[in-house]
Amino acid sequence: MSTTQQPPHAQAAERTAQRARVFPPKAMPALEYTREVAEATTPIYEKVRHVIPEIEWPAHAPYIKAINDLKAERNAIILAHNYMTPEIYHGVADIVGDSLQLAKEAVKSEADVIVQCGVHFMAETSKILNPDKTILMPDMEAGCSLAQSITAEDVRGLREEHPGVPIVTYVNTSAEVKAECDICCTSSNAVQVVESLGAPRVLLVPDQYLAADVALRTDVEILTWEGACVVHQRFTGAEMREYREAVPGVKIIAHPECPTDVTAEADYIGSTAGMITWLKDNHPEKALLVTECSMADNIASEAPGVEFVRPCNLCPYMKMITLPKILDSLVNMRDEVTVDPVIAACARTAVERMINLKS
Numbered sequence: 001m002s003t004t005q006q007p008p009h010a011q012a013a014e015r016t017a018q019r020a021r022v023f024p025p026k027a028m029p030a031l032e033y034t035r036e037v038a039e040a041t042t043p044i045y046e047k048v049r050h051v052i053p054e055i056e057w058p059a060h061a062p063y064i065k066a067i068n069d070l071k072a073e074r075n076a077i078i079l080a081h082n083y084m085t086p087e088i089y090h091g092v093a094d095i096v097g098d099s100l101q102l103a104k105e106a107v108k109s110e111a112d113v114i115v116q117c118g119v120h121f122m123a124e125t126s127k128i129l130n131p132d133k134t135i136l137m138p139d140m141e142a143g144c145s146l147a148q149s150i151t152a153e154d155v156r157g158l159r160e161e162h163p164g165v166p167i168v169t170y171v172n173t174s175a176e177v178k179a180e181c182d183i184c185c186t187s188s189n190a191v192q193v194v195e196s197l198g199a200p201r202v203l204l205v206p207d208q209y210l211a212a213d214v215a216l217r218t219d220v221e222i223l224t225w226e227g228a229c230v231v232h233q234r235f236t237g238a239e240m241r242e243y244r245e246a247v248p249g250v251k252i253i254a255h256p257e258c259p260t261d262v263t264a265e266a267d268y269i270g271s272t273a274g275m276i277t278w279l280k281d282n283h284p285e286k287a288l289l290v291t292e293c294s295m296a297d298n299i300a301s302e303a304p305g306v307e308f309v310r311p312c313n314l315c316p317y318m319k320m321i322t323l324p325k326i327l328d329s330l331v332n333m334r335d336e337v338t339v340d341p342v343i344a345a346c347a348r349t350a351v352e353r354m355i356n357l358k359s
């Protein structure tokens with residue numbers, strides 16, 4: 001019987017056995033804070049000392065050293081989203097950025113293995129664009145409220161309801177949803193993607209707030225879906241006005257997944273990558289990043305002189321990824337993210353259509 005004729009559980013078992021032959025499990029390294037570990041990780045600690053107390057470093061450092069050693073042995077790289085904790089972002093990541101930056105950079109890599117430190121749809125996007133690489137997720141439960149808000153069946157329903165209207169999907173969706181849509185977009189290129197279609201009406205799913213922000217910037221009529229990000233949805237316009245009053249001169253930098261009364265108060269609205277560029281170009285004295293908490297912690301060293309004002313909200317899914325789980329992924333080569341080849345081919349068309357747009 002060929003692999004494609006096997007039932008799914010048998011295929012998964014076969015893949016696990018194949019992986020074990022190519023990447024035999026390793027022994028779990030000793031995790032002690034030795035002189036060697038301290039010396040190897042001191043330069044890393046210098047980048048995070050503003051957010052990690054010195055007394056806590058011996059708990060992180062042995063994992064960081066062990067993960068970096070294992071990456072070399074496995075010919076692996078770690079992709080870390082901007083919302084990862086600082087010990088991951090600065091300690092073990094090879095590529096950092098927003099979800100699209102990560103997937104695009106991974107294509108250029110010669111690595112055999114990618115450990116995706118982010119959420120599940122990002123690992124799927126990496127697999128879609130890197131079908132020959134092994135993609136590992138340190139915690140398969142790390143999902144996303146936006147990705148969970150819409151299914152492929154929902155998209156098929158929208159097509160029936162709105163015949164002839166092109167459908168743009170935000171990258172924060174499953175591979176199945178991407179496969180049903182015409183093109184992907186990110187929070188930084190959504191307007192460009194919508195206008196590239198040359199249609200008077202476009203469906204932009206699943207984030208209702210990103211869609212509302214795009215609708216303000218284009219003459220194209222935007223229809224949407226009722227999805228939202230649990231992290232950005234919790235900010236309010238009243239909260240922003242209170243901060244403006246309490247912290248004179250503060251610049252409010254909001255992600256377009258925030259509700260419209262929040263973005264209405266912002267000095268800049270953009271993706272996490274756009275936020276970094278804006279801070280570097282404008283050097284505000286005080287900035288309020290209206291997004292996930294780790295963002296300000298991670299980019300503080302790239303924006304010296306900027307005082308970051310809270311509040312922020314934690315993403316419960318992003319915070320499922322930890323150093324011990326990353327180490328376990330590399331030691332035992334689990335858990336691998338796979339995408340059905342037919343779905344991956346359709347989803348790749350939607351992602352590559354976006355990547356190939358001229359900026």
Ligand code: SF4
Binds near residue numbers: 230232292316
């Ligand atoms: S921050 Fe929001 S959009 Fe990003 S992974 Fe978490 S729930 Fe999803």
